[in-house]
Structure formats: C-alpha cells, structure tokens
C-alpha cells in the first residue's frame with residue numbers, strides 16, 4: 166500500500182474513518198516513525214479530538230491501546246435548504262443528529278427572509294439539544310443552486326431569485342466559526358456516504374427538474390477547478406427520435422432538456438396525460454400507467470447513456486439516484502441499467518451497483534454536517550487545533 170501523509174490532520178482522519186484504531190496501525194498506514202505518530206497522537210489527545218479506549222487484539226507482545234475519535238468535542242449546524250422547505254439540525258462531530266427541525270419556506274422570498282428563518286430554527290435546535298452558540302465548531306449549508314465554494318456565494322442560481330452573490334456565511338456571524346456552503350447535489354452526495362457509512366468512489370445523480378451529479382472520490386467531494394464538476398445535465402445526447410430540443414442553457418439536446426423532470430412533464434402532456442407536475446407523472450408511473458411508465462423508462466435509458474460514459478471514465482463503486490424523478494424507482498432504474506450495462510466496459514460494470522437513495526430526506530442534513538466536519542477537521546485546521 167502506498168504511504169500517505171502523517172500530519173496530525175491525516176492521522177485524525179484515519180481514526181475518524183475507521184482505517185486505523187491504534188498507533189501501530191497509524192504507523193503501518195502512513196509509513197511514519199513510531200515516535201512521530203506517537204507525538205502527534207498525544208497532541209490530538211491533548212486537543213480533545215482523540216481519546217484512548219480499551220486494549221485491542223495483539224499479534225504478539227503488549228496489546229495496543231485503542232484510539233477513538235472524540236465526536237463529542239463539539240457540534241456542527243447542518244442546514245438543508247430546498248426550494249420550498251428547510252431542515253436544520255445540530256449534530257456531533259460524527260454527524261449524528263442531536264436535534265432537528267423542518268419548516269416550509271419559499272426560497273424565492275430571498276436571503277433576508279429565508280436566512281432569518283434559518284437563524285430562528287438554528288437557535289431552536291441548539292436549545293433543544295442543550296447546547297449554546299459557543300459549542301458550534303462549524304456550519305454546513307446546502308442550497309438548491311450553484312455556489313462558489315470558496316466564498317459561499319450562490320452564482321446565478323436559476324430557482325433562487327435575489328440570491329446571486331449573496332454572502333450566505335454572513336448570516337451565521339453569531340457563531341464565530343467557519344461556514345461552508347455548497348450546492349445540494351454535492352451535499353447529498355456526502356450524505357449518501359454518511360448514511361451508508363462507507364468511504365468509496367461514488368456518483369450521486371439527482372434527477373429533479375434538472376439533472377446534476379455529485380462526485381465522491383475516496384470519500385470526498387470532487388469539485389473541480391471552478392467548482393462545477395458533476396454538472397452532467399448539459400452533456401450532449403442524441404434524442405431517440407432524432408429531433409432537436411432546446412435547453413434552458415441555450416444549447417441543443419442537453420441531457421436534462423431530454424430526460425429531466427421538466428422534460429418528463431412536457432412529454433407527458435404532449436402524450437395527452439392529465440398531469441400538472443413532474444410528481445404527477447411519477448405517480449402515474451407508480452400506478453402502472455403504460456404511457457407514463459414508458460416515458461420514465463425512456464428517461465432512464467437517456468440518463469443511462471451518459472452514465473455509461475461516466476462509468477467507463479470514473480469506474481465508481483456505486484451510482485445512487487436521488488431527486489423527485491428517482492422516486493419513480495424501478496422503471497427509471499430499469500432504463501438506466503439497460504443503457505449502462507450495454508454500453509459500459511465489463512470490468513467497470515461488473516461490480517457496479519445502481520440504486521435509489523434509501524434516505525433522500527436525511528442525506529441533505531447528514532451531508533451538510535459532514536461537509537462542515539470534514540472542512541473543519543481538514544489537515545490544516547487540525548494542525549492549528551493540535552498545536
């Protein structure tokens with residue numbers, strides 16, 4: 166195995182993610198000297214981030230002392246902002262929810278109204294968990310639109326009028342801690358690995374009105390050079406009927422213009438189905454309506470052709486489908502699997518799992534918490550904490 170960094174932050178991460186449970190395992194994992202590892206572990210224990218538990222199994226000699234991450238060293242606020250509702254939670258440093266509350270909002274009311282409500286809900290969950298603003302180490306916020314991650318400002322978000330360039334972190338000044346903001350798909354992607362408890366290479370594909378994808382590499386969100394990695398909704402696809410569909414981005418034949426939720430609604434109406442929303446189409450399909458089923462399956466096939474290319478390129482362990490259209494479940498998955506297994510290389514497709522999210526409502530909150538925790542406990546800040 167290749168050796169990795171032995172900084173205090175890296176050592177903490179190995180223990181947090183369960184890769185190492187003792188000084189000896191940290192030495193084996195990082196290739197650093199026993200003295201170096203011991204000194205840094207002592208610093209982490211002094212900083213209250215690690216604690217020593219009982220004795221583990223030994224392969225000879227004195228059994229090693231078990232190291233545990235102290236997830237009660239602080240708490241984080243997790244905010245999952247949607248178009249019509251917000252969920253706020255306070256979690257420990259292992260993203261376990263201590264208290265949570267949800268509330269209807271209209272994102273189009275703008276940042277002053279919506280963030281005011283979030284502030285009220287945050288104070289409520291903290292009080293419920295018996296915590297104070299001083300206990301909050303970091304805040305994580307997921308929003309339904311593109312965000313410049315380094316500043317926490319939305320960037321021309323299509324369904325968030327009034328939010329362009331608004332500094333969302335400034336709404337959390339009372340906590341005096343770092344605030345991290347990202348788009349909902351990246352946040353949900355982190356939440357999926359939190360819910361499943363794995364550190365893997367994963368694609369989380371949200372099929373709502375549009376289509377987006379969160380890319381998890383080795384347990385972390387991959388954002389790319391400008392933060393737009395995973396924007397698969399505007400990849401070119403060839404429509405089955407050979408026609409041309411104009412996308413809201415101005416290009417023709419984008420994936421979401423042909424297979425997103427809005428496209429599904431448009432095609433269902435054109436086929437004469439009595440539907441007023443994408444949800445109606447999904448519900449008709451769930452009740453076995455033949456036309457709705459075929460539309461959903463076709464959307465799956467189109468999404469699948471793009472995912473097949475991503476599978477060949479990225480070789481993920483798993484693809485998780487989420488968002489309103491993913492609620493259609495079986496017919497969507499059938500179309501996706503058909504295209505992916507037909508067009509992916511056998512080695513990449515052999516062990517690939519394609520599933521629908523088990524916990525679509527929870528993943529936004531867990532993911533926002535994990536984003537805050539991962540950033541707060543990244544290698545540089547842990548060096549500071551352990552100093």
Ligand SMILES: [Zn+2]
Nearest residue numbers: 399412414419
């Ligand atoms: Zn487009």
